[in-house]
Amino acid sequence: MKKPGWKQIGAALAAGIILLCVPGVSQAEDKETVKINKPGFQLQVPKAWATVTSDMEPDDPVFSQLGVDGKDMLSQLESQNVLLDSMNMDEKTEFNITCISSEEKITHLTQFSDEDVEKFAENLTKEEKGSPVKYDGYTLYDHPQAKFIVSKMELGEGNGYGQQYFTIVNHNSLRFQIMSFNGPLSKETEKQVKEIIDSVVFDSLEEAEPLEIGGRTKVFSKWFTPNNILLAVIAAGVVILGADWIGKRKKK
Numbered sequence: 175m176k177k178p179g180w181k182q183i184g185a186a187l188a189a190g191i192i193l194l195c196v197p198g199v200s201q202a203e204d205k206e207t208v209k210i211n212k213p214g215f216q217l218q219v220p221k222a223w224a225t226v227t228s229d230m231e232p233d234d235p236v237f238s239q240l241g242v243d244g245k246d247m248l249s250q251l252e253s254q255n256v257l258l259d260s261m262n263m264d265e266k267t268e269f270n271i272t273c274i275s276s277e278e279k280i281t282h283l284t285q286f287s288d289e290d291v292e293k294f295a296e297n298l299t300k301e302e303k304g305s306p307v308k309y310d311g312y313t314l315y316d317h318p319q320a321k322f323i324v325s326k327m328e329l330g331e332g333n334g335y336g337q338q339y340f341t342i343v344n345h346n347s348l349r350f351q352i353m354s355f356n357g358p359l360s361k362e363t364e365k366q367v368k369e370i371i372d373s374v375v376f377d378s379l380e381e382a383e384p385l386e387i388g389g390r391t392k393v394f395s396k397w398f399t400p401n402n403i404l405l406a407v408i409a410a411g412v413v414i415l416g417a418d419w420i421g422k423r424k425k426k
Contacts, residue, residue, distance in 0.1 A: 205373075210257050213273060213346045214377035217370055223269070225260040228252060266356035267363055269370070274347045281382035283321045283342040288314060290387040295323045298340065306330045315339065319376050322350075326359075335359055339371050344380050 205218040211229050219225055226236060228251045232244035240247075251259065259270045283291060291314060299309035310326040322339040329336065335358045338351040352359065352367045 208258065210271070213275075213344055213348075215343075216375050218373035219258075219260050219269070219370060220262070220366065222264075223260040223262050225258065226251070227258045228256065262363075265354070265360070265363060267352055267354045267359070269350075269352045269367065272349045272351075276345055276347060280342055280385065281345055281380050283323075285382050285385040286387065287384075290385075291321060291323065293387055295325070298323055299325050306333075315371070317341075317371060317374065319343070319374075319379060322371065329353070337364060337367060339367070343376060344378075350374075 204221045206221045206225075207216055207218050208225060208227060209216045209229070210227060224236075224240060226240070226247060228248060230236065230244070230248065232248060234244060237244035237247060251257075255272045255274055257271045257273050259268065261268050283294075286294070295312040295314070299312050301308060306329055308328045310328070312323055312325040315322040315324050320341045320343050322341045325338050325340070327336045327338065328334070334353055334355045336351055336353040337359055338349055340350075341348050350367070350371060352363060354363065
């Protein structure tokens with residue numbers, strides 16, 4: 175997949191405004207299982223969230239329910255490398271999953287020791303000059319099939335708050351992330367995200383020998399560069415414009 179450009183990001187922002195105009199629903203505890211055919215995994219998300227995936231057909235009823243054109247929406251998801259986008263209308267939060275495939279020799283993040291993964295994580299959370307994303311440290315989380323680097327972030331000066339679970343599985347750089355533009359993430363939202371991560375089941379895992387970071391730092395750095403991550407974060411920024419648009423409607 176090619177990296178998204180700013181024109182595509184603008185299109186995603188516009189699409190997000192439409193999504194956020196859908197009336198909110200009560201936060202039920204019920205969850206639905208969502209299958210992502212490529213790269214191949216499934217997970218559970220709250221039924222109360224408005225969820226679309228890149229695997230849906232353009233005429234899927236969900237697009238009519240959301241009031242968006244299925245073909246256009248799927249095109250925007252593809253341009254942003256987004257596999258799934260799910261919005262909690264009540265909390266004004268957005269959860270999405272982005273995927274970038276690579277020909278690098280890294281098959282899984284689990285090929286590396288915790289010490290090496292921590293080196294990756296330090297690079298992941300390093301502040302880059304001019305970047306509006308600020309990171310608040312990181313932790314490592316062991317999933318039955320993957321290892322995740324978990325980081326919290328702030329977009330600008332309180333413009334948005336998020337949490338990201340990053341991993342590499344089967345040559346795919348995967349980012350599972352939640353963004354809130356209605357204040358810091360609540361403990362309940364963080365709990366929901368962890369439950370989503372715990373529900374992830376990959377179809378299969380390629381065999382891979384252990385690796386050491388050695389002198390590959392520069393080669394691997396592009397997986398973790400904040401600017402690369404920022405593109406995915408901006409896709410979540412649709413909530414900013416959507417919430418603002420809704421607020422203006424209410425004042426009329």
